[in-house]
Amino acid sequence: MDNFGTKNMQNPPLKSNKCLLGTQILFRILATAFTLAATLIILTSKQTVTVFGIEMDARYNYSSAFKFFAFANMIGCALSVLSLFLASVLSHRGLPKNYFYMFLHDLIVMALLLAGCAAATAIGYVGKYGEMHSGWMPICDHVSKFCHKVTTSVMLSYFAVILYLCLVIISANQSRKV
Template sequence: MGGNKPILTIIMRGTAVVSLLVAAIVMFVSYQKVEAESYIFEAKYNLWTGFMFYAIVSSIGCIYNFGILFIPSGSQLWKTIILLDVILNILVGATSLGAAWQTYFLVKDGNIYVGWAPLCGVVPHFCSKILASLITSTLGFSSTFALLMCTLHVGVDPFLADS
């Protein structure tokens, strides 16, 4: 199993690193302050727990995928990396992205049942940054998920061929 890593693996990990890094940075700097006649309204990512969780997990995903790029292809760590890829995809995809997208729609549309007004009309620049971050991170998640599916197919397929 020695040799170089396939170029597709490097491209997909690189895509994940760049997209998760951009998503985290955009989320961390998302801020808008609006001054109206009688009030000052500030919108920051850390005012919503879903956005904070998402920004932290995106950072972890970026660091993890960047570190994986430096592991040699013949290393015994690759068996553990498959498990870590599954855990990371669950964290990034199922929990972090799900919570962040739901929080974004709550901020964008409001909730008439509890009397929350939509905020994107008040802070459109903030909402644009959040949306860009979510789209970029979804691209990173898709890249890591496709890489995981390819890895599982290659790793599990030999076991299925003998049956």
């Protein structure tokens, strides 16, 4: 009877570790997919329209904030692929340092993605609503296709930020336990 109780006490941690590893890998795959999709959408977002006989061209590379957003997502995607590899390799060793390093990695990627999202959101807001005090007129009325692509890209990137926030919480919790 004592053997049965001891066996039950040892199995749940193994099962929860495998579940946590599976959750981490799933979140990292989804974060990679979201950042890759956000990167591809922002890089291909462009539209040319004629307004009052003047040709107006909207591209992501005309704004330094959108360029930063694109590069932040590229770097976030590459680091997501790296973390996917590292999470699967380092989880088998179980060293306390590894959990802390994954926590730092996830925190840095989340901060980078959040900074890129914030910059793109600020410029997107000005593009959508303008800033009358500064004399900036809204442009999304004229280049709606461009604005919709940028909005989609920013939303996908925010989903990646949320996933990385979850990963930061998971890796912080794991590094605290060890």
